[in-house]
Amino acid sequence: MEHYPLILPLAGLLLIGVSDAFSSVPRNTFMEVSTSTSFSLHALSNDENDNMSLIGKCCSRSEAIYGILAGAVAIGGSPQLSGAAETESSSMPLCEDPEVRTMGVFERAAPSVVYIDTFIEQRDVFSPNVQEVPLGAGSGFVWDDKGHIVTNYHVVKSSRIAQVAILSKIFQDDPPEKNSDEFRSSAKGSTPLQNYRRSVYKARVIGVDPDKDIAVLKIDAPVFDLKPITVGESNNLRVGQKALAIGNPFGLDHSLTVGIVSGIGREVKSPSGRPISNVIQTDAAINPGNSGGTLLDSAGNLIGMNTAIYSPSGGSAGIGFAIPVETLKFVVKKLIVDGRVVRPVLGISFLQSAQARALGVKRGVLVLDVPPSSPAFKAGMRGTKRTADGLIEIGDVIIKVRGDKIDTEADLFAALEKCQPGERISVTVNRAEGVGPDGRQLRLKEVTLTTLLKASTDVPSIGNIFNFGLDD
Numbered sequence: 001m002e003h004y005p006l007i008l009p010l011a012g013l014l015l016i017g018v019s020d021a022f023s024s025v026p027r028n029t030f031m032e033v034s035t036s037t038s039f040s041l042h043a044l045s046n047d048e049n050d051n052m053s054l055i056g057k058c059c060s061r062s063e064a065i066y067g068i069l070a071g072a073v074a075i076g077g078s079p080q081l082s083g084a085a086e087t088e089s090s091s092m093p094l095c096e097d098p099e100v101r102t103m104g105v106f107e108r109a110a111p112s113v114v115y116i117d118t119f120i121e122q123r124d125v126f127s128p129n130v131q132e133v134p135l136g137a138g139s140g141f142v143w144d145d146k147g148h149i150v151t152n153y154h155v156v157k158s159s160r161i162a163q164v165a166i167l168s169k170i171f172q173d174d175p176p177e178k179n180s181d182e183f184r185s186s187a188k189g190s191t192p193l194q195n196y197r198r199s200v201y202k203a204r205v206i207g208v209d210p211d212k213d214i215a216v217l218k219i220d221a222p223v224f225d226l227k228p229i230t231v232g233e234s235n236n237l238r239v240g241q242k243a244l245a246i247g248n249p250f251g252l253d254h255s256l257t258v259g260i261v262s263g264i265g266r267e268v269k270s271p272s273g274r275p276i277s278n279v280i281q282t283d284a285a286i287n288p289g290n291s292g293g294t295l296l297d298s299a300g301n302l303i304g305m306n307t308a309i310y311s312p313s314g315g316s317a318g319i320g321f322a323i324p325v326e327t328l329k330f331v332v333k334k335l336i337v338d339g340r341v342v343r344p345v346l347g348i349s350f351l352q353s354a355q356a357r358a359l360g361v362k363r364g365v366l367v368l369d370v371p372p373s374s375p376a377f378k379a380g381m382r383g384t385k386r387t388a389d390g391l392i393e394i395g396d397v398i399i400k401v402r403g404d405k406i407d408t409e410a411d412l413f414a415a416l417e418k419c420q421p422g423e424r425i426s427v428t429v430n431r432a433e434g435v436g437p438d439g440r441q442l443r444l445k446e447v448t449l450t451t452l453l454k455a456s457t458d459v460p461s462i463g464n465i466f467n468f469g470l471d472d
Helices: 004-021 061-076 083-091 098-112 325-338 353-358 409-417
Strands: 030-033 039-042 113-123 130-142 148-151 161-169 196-209 214-219 242-247 255-269 275-282 294-296 302-309 320-324 365-369 397-401 424-435 441-452
Touching: 098 113, 098 161, 098 242, 098 255, 098 294, 113 148, 130 161, 130 302, 148 325, 161 214, 196 325, 214 325, 242 275, 242 302, 275 302, 275 325, 275 409, 302 325, 320 325, 353 365, 365 409, 397 409
Parallel strands: none
Antiparallel strands: 030 039, 113 130, 113 161, 130 148, 148 214, 161 196, 196 214, 242 255, 242 294, 255 275, 275 320, 294 302, 302 320, 365 397, 397 424, 424 441
């Protein structure tokens, strides 16, 4: 082994010289640096008259040098790799074309992405008949081989009927058409993959979580028609790494856009008003119809579900957001098993921060109403009310929960996420008290209350496709 460092540079120079001298080698011949002490050349073309440079796709001098140096490391002892990095390095050619790799990721992931049509029922003006009227379309993806489909809650929240179109592989013994006239997808154009066609199934909702904008549907599809997405991780994402979005913008099914992870730890508001934290920001183009689609890493693993865009015009402005896959793992499991996600709540209503600021509340969450049956009422929390004189009497303003500072309702939700239903917590409020002879002068006083947290039980109904726990 001591002689290799002397021999290898000479071999490298010789190989570069040979690559300059020769010009007739089959196409798609590429150099793969093996983990042994030799280089191997593999010809992948059947056309012997189709020529390119000796090292195929790694045709530049710099790429050849890079390959030789990589071989030197492999011969002399390479650094230890672990996990996916080791698998990827050993199974992929060093100089694989990035374009070919992107195409491969799409072709593997596309059958896992579905097209969702939603409908409402509307009575015909000229007859008593009820018709199904298209409401919209969105995206989703296959979660497992039991037919569970994951999408955004806002994709299905206003619908009464939903249907899911998946890409199913064509087998030799398949009938010419697998779908009846009853189920037709609104997807535009032909399927993006050869030997695949659209199969459409009626869907029902298993469970929803408006607080995280997640819904789980179920279709009765055979196992061979279902290709679950490969679930990755989002805890160790880094800004700048590649991101691929697959969805159905404007009805154009299975559209692929490529970008990077532009930011991490973002926060967006869910349909229920609660904040969704740790959201992924990407510049991969996301448009209406992409909601519920996949955000993948460069290996084709799911890292997030596309959910929203920031855009003054309504179209893609290069700022898209995706719910991280770690959130999906927890919520989807709960929805499949229980049909709902139970969260701790105070059982009060409050005023939005922007409106509270107009009333002079500079920080904290202003309590509007405290129902007499709630634990917060029993703890002594006060709501806002109108006096007999027609004046507004400001209620308690929540400024701390278990020591966590509360400036807005987003802070309140984040603090409650750390708690469990049935737990007793301390809540600090600013309370306005009248002072002076007439009691018209106000003074703020900090009051700490101990209250019991309720379990959230309010679950929105979604027409006749909403069936909790219907999991055959």
